[in-house]
Amino acid sequence: MFSDKIINWYTENGRQLPWRDTDNPYYIWLSEIILQQTRIEQGRSYYERFVKEYPTVSHLAEASEEQVLKSWQGLGYYSRARNLHAAARHIAFDLDGMFPSTYEDILSLKGVGRYTAAAIASFAFGLPYPVIDGNVYRLIARLYRIYTPVGTSQAYNKFEQVLMQLIDRERPGIFNQAIMDFGSMQCKPLGCDCTNCIFRQECLAYRDGVVEELPIRPQSVKVKERYFYYFDIRWNVPRPTIVVQQRGEGDIWQGLYELPLYEVERPIGDSVLLERLGEVLRTWMGEAPRNLTVGPCLTHKLTHRTIKAQFVQAFFDCKPTKMLEKMRALELSELKSLPISRLIDRYLSEL
Ligand code: SF4
Incomplete structure (x- = not known):
């Protein structure tokens, strides 16, 4: 039987992973959210950090969103952390800390899709819902020679039907x-x-x-380029200071801090770059910096976007006469305690 064969194989060859030693739905949920779009090696250290910093769903619910984003820093796709936090608050405050125990209730949690709901339902509650990730799509597409392009809800339904016939209902x-x-x-x-x-024999x-040839990939999505100019604005008197701003609502980096940003439709030519950015800065700060220099250019790839980020370094003698309302001047040491995007983290590490 298929399930006996694959479970025997797993008993001899399966990977030892920390979230596999538990049936605590909170830990399983944490691991599944962390592992979405993340490699296991990288996810493992974040899982261990979250279990230590937030040992129960109430600990996570009672933390501030800023604190949770800081713990998440470096993992990317920050909406996962915001949804995790919102769902923890819902479980802790609306459900008296009881983790939902049916597939439908788990699926209704913020940030939980069909794959994650099936994983939690089966690993924590022993419910017979098959998980379908990229590895499962590949295996089933090959075993049964299925040419439906994967990654759509239509494909998910079709593969789920096949797996419902194969799943071990006892295990x-x-x-x-x-x-x-x-x-x-x-x-x-x-x-x-x-x-x-x-x-x-049966494949x-x-x-x-x-x-x-299999599985068939969905048509690739066109990746759009975005052009960011980040200003690293600093002064040293009376103490070393840097200017940051926080990303607003409805943004993939909502809640994270970054350097003041000027975004344009098309890249600015090298010959006019400093002149044009100098004008932007004068409008923002009410005066020109003592020094304006071109820093590194970093590329940041997201699923549907490639961001070309050019950094420019602006040095003032002391606090400029004005700042935009959304800007915040911080002592350099304070920056370490705030959640910042991976792009800004990369830039600061490269300096
Ligand atoms: S025989 Fe089929 S199931 Fe086995 S590894 Fe090859 S393609 Fe995969």
């Missing part, structure tokens, strides 16, 4: 872990060792020689 959690590990470790995107695979893609 859904271990079945789900097994199928994800098998897809990741054995049925790899390229160069998988099919001759030594436990499913080589239709192997039989027909189309293993690397």
Whole structure:
């Protein structure tokens, strides 16, 4: 039987991961949110940090959003942290700290999609909902030679139907872990060792020689470029100071701090760069800096956006005559305690 075979394989070959030693839904939820769009190696240290800093859902709910964003710093996709915090508050304050225990109730939590709900429902509550991540799509597409492009809700429904026939109803959690590990470790995107695979007899893609054709990827999304000019504005009198501003609502970096930003539709030519940015700065600060120099240019890739960020360093003798309302002057040492975007963190680390 498929489930016995894959669970036996998992018992011998499965990965040891800290969130697999628990059936605490709060820890499982934390691990699943952290691991969305994050490699396991990187996710592990964040998981350990969150469990230590917020040992229960009430600890997470009682923390400020700024504190949670700071703990999340470096993981990217910050909406995950904001949703995690909002859902923790909902569980702690509206549900008396009781983690929801049905698939539908778990799915209704902010930031939880079908994959995450199935993972929590099966790992923590033993409910028979199959998980479908990229590794599972690949394995099932190959085993059954399915050509439906993956990653759409239509594909999810189709693969879920197949998996509902395969899932071990007595051991859904271990079945789900097994199928994800098998897809990741054995049925790899390229160069998988099919001759030594436990499913080589029944795998239709192997039989027909189309293993690397599958799964079919959805049409790739056009990536748009955005051009950011960040001003690193500082002065040293009476003490070393830097200017920051906080990202507003409705933004992927909402709540994070960054350097004052000037965004344009098209990149500014090198020959007029300092002149144009100098004018922007004079409008913002009411005067010209003593020094304005071009700093590093960093590229930051997101799923649908590539950000080209040019940094410019502006040095004033002391606090300028004015600042925009959203700007905040901080002592340099204070910056370390605030949540900042990965792009700004990279820039500051490069200095
Ligand atoms: S035979 Fe190859 S393609 Fe088929 S399940 Fe095994 S590793 Fe994947």
